[in-house]
Amino acid sequence: MLCYRWETRHSVAVLGLLLVLVTTGRAHSDTGDVLPSWNDGPTRTAVIDFVTAASKVGDAGYIAPEARVAVFDMDGTLMTEKPLPGAVLPLVADVKTAVARHPELKQQPGVAALLAGDLKGLQALGESGLAQIVAAAVDDRTADEVSVDMAREERAAPNPHFGQPYTKLAYRPMVELLRYLEANGFQTWICSGSPVAYTRGMSQEVFGIPPERVIGSSLQTRFGERDGKTVLTYTGKIEHVTDREGKPPVIHLAIGRRPVFVGGNVGGVGDVAMMRYAMDRGGPSFALLVNHDDAAREFAYAEKNGDSLAAATRYHFRVVSMKNDWKTVFDPSVNPRPSAP
Amino acid sequence: MLCYRWETRHSVAVLGLLLVLVTTGRAHSDTGDVLPSWNDGPTRTAVIDFVTAASKVGDAGYIAPEARVAVFDMDGTLMTEKPLPGAVLPLVADVKTAVARHPELKQQPGVAALLAGDLKGLQALGESGLAQIVAAAVDDRTADEVSVDMAREERAAPNPHFGQPYTKLAYRPMVELLRYLEANGFQTWICSGSPVAYTRGMSQEVFGIPPERVIGSSLQTRFGERDGKTVLTYTGKIEHVTDREGKPPVIHLAIGRRPVFVGGNVGGVGDVAMMRYAMDRGGPSFALLVNHDDAAREFAYAEKNGDSLAAATRYHFRVVSMKNDWKTVFDPSVNPRPSAP
Numbered sequence: 001m002l003c004y005r006w007e008t009r010h011s012v013a014v015l016g017l018l019l020v021l022v023t024t025g026r027a028h029s030d031t032g033d034v035l036p037s038w039n040d041g042p043t044r045t046a047v048i049d050f051v052t053a054a055s056k057v058g059d060a061g062y063i064a065p066e067a068r069v070a071v072f073d074m075d076g077t078l079m080t081e082k083p084l085p086g087a088v089l090p091l092v093a094d095v096k097t098a099v100a101r102h103p104e105l106k107q108q109p110g111v112a113a114l115l116a117g118d119l120k121g122l123q124a125l126g127e128s129g130l131a132q133i134v135a136a137a138v139d140d141r142t143a144d145e146v147s148v149d150m151a152r153e154e155r156a157a158p159n160p161h162f163g164q165p166y167t168k169l170a171y172r173p174m175v176e177l178l179r180y181l182e183a184n185g186f187q188t189w190i191c192s193g194s195p196v197a198y199t200r201g202m203s204q205e206v207f208g209i210p211p212e213r214v215i216g217s218s219l220q221t222r223f224g225e226r227d228g229k230t231v232l233t234y235t236g237k238i239e240h241v242t243d244r245e246g247k248p249p250v251i252h253l254a255i256g257r258r259p260v261f262v263g264g265n266v267g268g269v270g271d272v273a274m275m276r277y278a279m280d281r282g283g284p285s286f287a288l289l290v291n292h293d294d295a296a297r298e299f300a301y302a303e304k305n306g307d308s309l310a311a312a313t314r315y316h317f318r319v320v321s322m323k324n325d326w327k328t329v330f331d332p333s334v335n336p337r338p339s340a341p
Numbered sequence: 342m343l344c345y346r347w348e349t350r351h352s353v354a355v356l357g358l359l360l361v362l363v364t365t366g367r368a369h370s371d372t373g374d375v376l377p378s379w380n381d382g383p384t385r386t387a388v389i390d391f392v393t394a395a396s397k398v399g400d401a402g403y404i405a406p407e408a409r410v411a412v413f414d415m416d417g418t419l420m421t422e423k424p425l426p427g428a429v430l431p432l433v434a435d436v437k438t439a440v441a442r443h444p445e446l447k448q449q450p451g452v453a454a455l456l457a458g459d460l461k462g463l464q465a466l467g468e469s470g471l472a473q474i475v476a477a478a479v480d481d482r483t484a485d486e487v488s489v490d491m492a493r494e495e496r497a498a499p500n501p502h503f504g505q506p507y508t509k510l511a512y513r514p515m516v517e518l519l520r521y522l523e524a525n526g527f528q529t530w531i532c533s534g535s536p537v538a539y540t541r542g543m544s545q546e547v548f549g550i551p552p553e554r555v556i557g558s559s560l561q562t563r564f565g566e567r568d569g570k571t572v573l574t575y576t577g578k579i580e581h582v583t584d585r586e587g588k589p590p591v592i593h594l595a596i597g598r599r600p601v602f603v604g605g606n607v608g609g610v611g612d613v614a615m616m617r618y619a620m621d622r623g624g625p626s627f628a629l630l631v632n633h634d635d636a637a638r639e640f641a642y643a644e645k646n647g648d649s650l651a652a653a654t655r656y657h658f659r660v661v662s663m664k665n666d667w668k669t670v671f672d673p674s675v676n677p678r679p680s681a682p
Contacts, residue, residue: 069553144599204407212410256537273564
C-alpha cells in the first residue's frame with residue numbers, strides 16, 4: 001500500500017509538471033501577471049476580455065487561430081515619434097554622402113529640411129517626405145550593406161529630447177501587449193509609414209518582431225551583379241508610401257486577410273483607415289488608439305481637428321490614455337532623462 | 342527497496358515519455374522515414390545532408406534558425422504547370438463577365454487568347470499575360486469577395502490533361518520537402534509569377550503554406566467604402582510582375598533577407614535569378630532545380646536554349662530528375678488519369 005501511494009503521488013507530481021509544460025505560453029487568466037505596466041482599468045480589462053474570448057472555443061468572441069492577425073503602427077504607437085520620427089536623425093551622414101554624389105537630391109523637401117537642420121520643416125513632413133530621406137540615404141547602395149549599416153546607425157543616434165537612441169524608446173506597455181497577444185496565438189505585425197529599410201533594422205531587437213512581419217513604405221531595388229555576385233541595389237525611387245488609405249492595400253498584399261486586432265495613435269490620422277478596415281471584418285475585432293496626453297512622461301499632442309478621436313467614437317476604437325492607462329511608459333532600466341521638464 | 346525501484350522505473354518511463362514529447366518534430370536522422378516519395382540517390386542525400394547540417398550547432402553547414410528561409414516557385418516546381426498554368430482556366434467565366442462590363446479588356450493579349458480558346462496563344466503568354474487574365478477576372482470586385490470565389494473556382498476547374506483540378510496536382514515529393522524543412526526549423530515561402538489573388542486561394546490546403554507566406558505578382562487595390570463599410574476593390578491594374586529578375590526584389594521586400602534554400606524549375610528560366618540570389622548569400626545555401634523529364638508520369642519539356650540547366654552547372658544548383666529522383670509524382674489517392682498515354 002505504501003508503495004502504491006508513493007507511486008501515485010509521484011505520478012501526480014509528474015502529471016502536474018507535464019500540465020505546467022503544456023500550458024506554459026498558453027492563455028493567461030485575468031490576473032495581475034499580464035500586462036503589468038498597464039494600470040487596472042477599463043482599457044486593460046477590455047484588452048484582456050477580448051484576448052481571453054478570442055482563445056476560448058465556443059465563446060461568442062472566439063477567433064480561429066489562423067485569423068488571429070494583429071497589426072500595429074510603429075511611430076507613436078509602439079515608440080516615441082517626437083520631436084521627430086526615428087528614421088530621420090540616424091541618416092544625416094548617409095544623406096550628405098548621397099547628396100555629394102547626386103546634388104539633385106537636395107531639391108526634395110525632406111532632404112532639404114534635413115540638410116538645413118530645419119526642425120519645423122522636418123516636423124511638417126508627411127510619410128512621403130520621410131520616405132524621401134530614407135531613399136536618399138540608401139541610394140545606389142546594396143540591400144545587404146544597408147541592412148547592416150542601418151541597424152548600427154539606429155543604435156547610435158539619440159532622440160534629442162530624451163538623449164537616448166530610439167531603440168530604447170519603445171513603449172513598455174505596448175511591448176507587453178505584443179507578447180501577450182503572441183502567447184494567445186496572435187501573429188503580430190508592424191505596418192509603419194516609415195520605410196522597411198529603416199524599420200527592419202531594429203524590429204526584432206526592440207519589438208521582438210522579425211523582418212518578414214514588418215511592412216511599410218517601400219523603396220525600389222534592382223537586381224544586378226557586382227564582382228560576379230548577385231546584388232540588389234536601391235535605385236533611389238520610392239515604390240509605395242504606406243500611410244492613411246495606403247495602409248489597408250499594403251496589409252492585404254502582405255498578409256492576405258483583415259487584421260482582427262489593430263493599434264494606431266492620435267497625431268497624424270495615419271491609422272484610422274487601417275483601424276476601420278480591421279473593425280469591418282465581420283467578426284470579433286479590436287482597435288486600440290494611443291492618445292498622447294502625457295506631457296510629463298512623454299509628450300502631449302493631437303490633431304488640431306481631432307479627427308482620430310472623433311473616429312474612435314464613431315467606429316468604436318478603444319482609446320488608450322498614456323497618462324492614465326500606463327503605469328510606466330519606458331523600460332525603467334532605460335531611465336530616460338528628458339532634457340526639458 | 343522495492344518501493345524505491347518501482348518509483349525509479351516509473352520515473353524513467355515518464356522521463357522517456359517527456360523526451361519523446363520534446364523531440365517529436367525536431368531534426369530527423371537520415372533514415373528511410375524522411376522524404377519517402379524520393380528515390381534513394383544523390384539528390385535526396387544532398388538535401389538531407391544540407392538540412393541535417395543546417396540544424397546542427399557547431400557544424401560547418403549550421404544555419405541560425407532566424408536565417409532558415411526557404412523559397413519555392415509554384416507552377417512547375419510545386420505543381421503541374423502544363424498544358425497551362427493553374428491560374429488560367431478557372432477564370433474563364435469571371436473574365437467573360439468583366440469583358441461584358443469593360444470591353445476594352447479584350448485588347449489585352451492574355452484576355453484575347455483566353456476568350457478565343459487559343460491554347461497556343463495561352464501557352465506562349467509570359468507571367469505578365471497571366472497577370473492580365475487574373476487582373477481582368479477580379480476587376481471592380483472586392484478583395485473579400487475574390488478570396489472566397491477564387492478558392493471555390495480553383496477547386497472546380499480541371500487540368501485538361503489529367504482531368505483533375507490543379508489543387509490535386511501538387512508534387513508529392515515537394516510537399517514532403519516543405520514539411521521536412523519546416524520540421525527542421527525552416528520557414529517555407531512560395532514566390533510565384535502567378536498573382537497572389539490566385540495562389541492564396543489554395544496555398545494552405547494544397548501546400549500547407551498560409552497566405553502571408555505566399556508572394557507573387559500583385560494587382561492594385563483601392564481603399565474605399567460600400568454601404569458604409571470599408572472595402573478594398575481591385576482596380577484592374579497590375580502593380581508588379583514577379584518573374585525572373587523581378588523575383589529577388591519582391592523576396593527582399595517581403596522577407597527582408599536572402600533565402601538559404603530555394604526551389605525552381607526548368608521551363609521558362611523564371612527562377613534562375615532568385616536561385617542565384619540565394620546561392621550568393623555568403624553562407625551555406627541550397628538551390629534545387631526541378632527538371633521536367635518525365636513524359637510518362639507528367640510532362641517532358643525544357644527551354645530550347647537550355648538556359649536553366651546551363652545555369653545549374655555554372656552556379657551549382659542541384660538538378661532534380663522527376664523521372665529518376667521521384668518514386669511517386671502525385672498523391673496516389675488522386676489517381677490522375679492522363680487523357681493521352
